[in-house]
Amino acid sequence: MNLRPILLLAFAASLTGGATLAATNYASERAAIVARYAAEAKQANPNFHGFSADAGKAFFLAHPGTGRPETPSCTTCHTTSPRNYGRTRAGKQLLPVAVSRTPARFTNLTKVERWFKRNCNTVYGRTCTAQEKGNYITFMESQ
Amino acid sequence: MQQPAMILRESLAVLRAQARNGTPVWDLGVRLFHWLLVASVTIAALTGFFAQRSALQLHLIAGGIIAALIGFRIVWGLLGGGYARFASFAFSPPSVLAYGRQMIAGRTARYLGHNPLGGLMVFALLAVLTLIVLTGTVTLGGLVKQGPLAFATSFAGGAQAIGLHKLLSLLLVAMIAAHLWGVWFESRREGENLVVAMVTGAKSHIEADPPRWKAHRRLATLICIALGAAGTFGITALANLPGLGVPPATQDPVYAEQCGACHLAYPPSLMPAAAWSGILDHLGHHFGEDASLDAPTIAHLRAYLAANSAEHWDTLPAVRLRSSIDPADPMRITATRFWRNMHRRIPAATFASPKVSSRASCEACHRDAATGRFAPQKIEIPEASE
Numbered sequence: 001m002n003l004r005p006i007l008l009l010a011f012a013a014s015l016t017g018g019a020t021l022a023a024t025n026y027a028s029e030r031a032a033i034v035a036r037y038a039a040e041a042k043q044a045n046p047n048f049h050g051f052s053a054d055a056g057k058a059f060f061l062a063h064p065g066t067g068r069p070e071t072p073s074c075t076t077c078h079t080t081s082p083r084n085y086g087r088t089r090a091g092k093q094l095l096p097v098a099v100s101r102t103p104a105r106f107t108n109l110t111k112v113e114r115w116f117k118r119n120c121n122t123v124y125g126r127t128c129t130a131q132e133k134g135n136y137i138t139f140m141e142s143q
Numbered sequence: 144m145q146q147p148a149m150i151l152r153e154s155l156a157v158l159r160a161q162a163r164n165g166t167p168v169w170d171l172g173v174r175l176f177h178w179l180l181v182a183s184v185t186i187a188a189l190t191g192f193f194a195q196r197s198a199l200q201l202h203l204i205a206g207g208i209i210a211a212l213i214g215f216r217i218v219w220g221l222l223g224g225g226y227a228r229f230a231s232f233a234f235s236p237p238s239v240l241a242y243g244r245q246m247i248a249g250r251t252a253r254y255l256g257h258n259p260l261g262g263l264m265v266f267a268l269l270a271v272l273t274l275i276v277l278t279g280t281v282t283l284g285g286l287v288k289q290g291p292l293a294f295a296t297s298f299a300g301g302a303q304a305i306g307l308h309k310l311l312s313l314l315l316v317a318m319i320a321a322h323l324w325g326v327w328f329e330s331r332r333e334g335e336n337l338v339v340a341m342v343t344g345a346k347s348h349i350e351a352d353p354p355r356w357k358a359h360r361r362l363a364t365l366i367c368i369a370l371g372a373a374g375t376f377g378i379t380a381l382a383n384l385p386g387l388g389v390p391p392a393t394q395d396p397v398y399a400e401q402c403g404a405c406h407l408a409y410p411p412s413l414m415p416a417a418a419w420s421g422i423l424d425h426l427g428h429h430f431g432e433d434a435s436l437d438a439p440t441i442a443h444l445r446a447y448l449a450a451n452s453a454e455h456w457d458t459l460p461a462v463r464l465r466s467s468i469d470p471a472d473p474m475r476i477t478a479t480r481f482w483r484n485m486h487r488r489i490p491a492a493t494f495a496s497p498k499v500s501s502r503a504s505c506e507a508c509h510r511d512a513a514t515g516r517f518a519p520q521k522i523e524i525p526e527a528s529e
Contacts, residue, residue: 070431089432090406091500091507118433 029107030099034137036109040130048131056139059132066125074123082143098143106137158343165345168255170358172219173227174344176212183208184272184315191312196519203283203290210276213269214370222363225354226255232262239263253333255346261329264322271315278308286459287518288386291378297387298457388457392514395447401436402444407506410515411451412458413476415465419448422474430475460517477502489524498525 034051042048061080063073070089071077078086078097086094095102106112112133120128128136169177187205190198220229234242242259245251251258257265284292285301296304330337340346385391392410402408411419423441426434436444453465463481472478486502494502505512511521 068431087500088405089501091504092404092406114436118435121433121435122431 023103026103026107030105030137030141033106033109033112034134037130037134037137041134044130051131051134051138053135053139053142056132056135056137059136060139064124067121067123068125071119071122074119076123082140097140099141100143105140112137158339161339161347162343162345165340165343165347166255167344168226168346169341169344170223170225170227171344172215172223174341176216176219177341180209180212180272183212184319188312188316197522199287199519206276206279209272211371211374213273213276214374215367216269218363218366218370222359222366224356224358226257227358228354228356229266230356231354232257232259232265234259234262251332255352258329261325264318264325268315268318268322271311271318275308275311275315278304278311282308284386288389288458288516289382289518291381293386293389294381294384295387298459298462386458390451390455393451395444397440397443398447401440405432405434406501406503407512409476409505410513411448412453412456412461412515413464414453415468416449416452416454418468418473419452420445423448425474456515458516460515476505493524493527496525496527498527 038048038051041051060074060078060082065072077088077094078084082098083096083101085096088094095105097105099105116128116133120126120132183205187202187209190202190205194202219227225231239259242251246260254261256262280290280292281296281304282301283290284294284296285298285304287293287301326337335346398411399408414422422429423445426436426441453461456462464476464479467480467482469475469478469480476482493499499507505517508524509517509521510523511518
């Protein structure tokens with residue numbers, strides 16, 4: 001009996017299985033982070049209606065003029081399209097921030113919080129609200 | 144278009160006739176040695192005196208060939224025949240002096256091989272070349288931490304050797320000038336073009352006294368092969384030893400992730416511990432950006448950077464950078480005197496070009512930046528596209 005097709009099939013199945021599992025893991029981890037921001041946003045504002053991808057987009061593209069002159073906008077490093085590779089001021093390439101392009105985006109709370117703290121400070125000159133963070137991730141999930 | 148080819152053919156015919164009709168003096172070994180040495184010394188001198196650091200590899204190849212040629216010449220000087228033999232032009236000091244006196248008086252005898260002064264010049268050239276190769280190897284070991292002596296040579300040792308290397312090279316240039324003058328002078332006096340004689344191997348217009356020494360070709364070949372194999376093996380083995388003051392690179396994953404997010408995770412060997420400490424104290428205001436971290440992570444990074452900082456290394460970047468920190472801008476590698484001096488010829492537009500972006504993106508031009516070595520052979524400025 002020829003075992004090769006069966007082995008190949010099993011291999012392919014385990015591969016797709018693994019990939020789906022990883023993707024659902026990412027999706028559920030991201031959902032947990034968004035849920036956390038939703039709870040925070042509700043606490044801050046009883047009229048909280050959920051997150052908006054459009055508001056996230058506006059936040060991403062804005063040039064608020066309240067941060068440091070070297071970093072006028074999120075797009076300074078992440079470029080105007082979330083699906084593009086980004087580039088830091090020191091020349092290092094960044095993976096796209098769109099979830100469709102980089103599935104592991106926004107899946108580690110410590111990392112997400114660290115970068116919101118830093119980048120909101122440099123671009124907006126303040127911390128971001130839970131509403132803004134949730135909008136941002138929702139926009140990136142739609143990209 | 145016909146003419147250059149014709150001139151070449153005619154000159155070759157003249158040379159061939161001269162080789163056939165003259166008295167054989169310089170055997171093939173001596174002539175090959177001479178002209179290969181001329182070529183390799185020329186390349187070594189040009190790359191050494193004038194070229195940028197990225198030309199080091201060519202300089203090293205030329206130096207290696209010179210070393211091999213010296214080895215061959217010594218073997219051939221002891222085992223070769225006729226005028227190749229050292230003994231045929233090793234004159235006693237009194238006879239060299241006597242020759243000098245006769246030359247000044249304008250009545251010297253003709254020699255078929257080297258005259259006493261010419262013979263002395265051959266030995267002096269070989270000795271100076273040997274010293275140049277040796278000091279070059281010490282320099283390479285100490286400053287670049289490459290080659291057979293890297294395992295035993297400190298940066299300070301290399302810095303001393305390079306002074307001697309330069310001095311001896313200038314002496315060599317003076318000796319080559321004297322040698323060329325001697326060739327011109329003797330050619331005029333003897334009415335024989337000695338440059339052509341070194342090409343054809345033959346001299347005319349002269350009575351030949353038969354060479355006393357017979358060549359031991361087979362033995363010489365065997366010894367050269369054995370020496371070459373042993374030398375290559377030994378040098379490779381020594382060059383593979385870790386360099387003195389070059390500890391094995393340690394990659395801390397926390398450092399790589401946190402300090403490699405926006406730029407190259409700069410090798411800790413590029414800055415003294417105090418500079419790293421200063422950077423960690425001001426992460427909230429990090430060169431126009433907020434790079435803040437939590438206290439436990441900062442403590443971890445402080446320990447890692449202090450244990451691997453420039454003070455623990457004896458490489459050229461570590462030694463030079465740690466001693467030239469700019470007090471007005473102590474957290475920048477690119478503000479140090481050494482860095483600015485090294486990169487002064489690179490136009491600002493090159494740093495701003497899309498493939499580089501910043502002075503701080505060392506890895507754009509130094510292919511080994513992540514290792515902290517910054518070897519001259521690994522430098523390559525990216526071509527501006529468009």
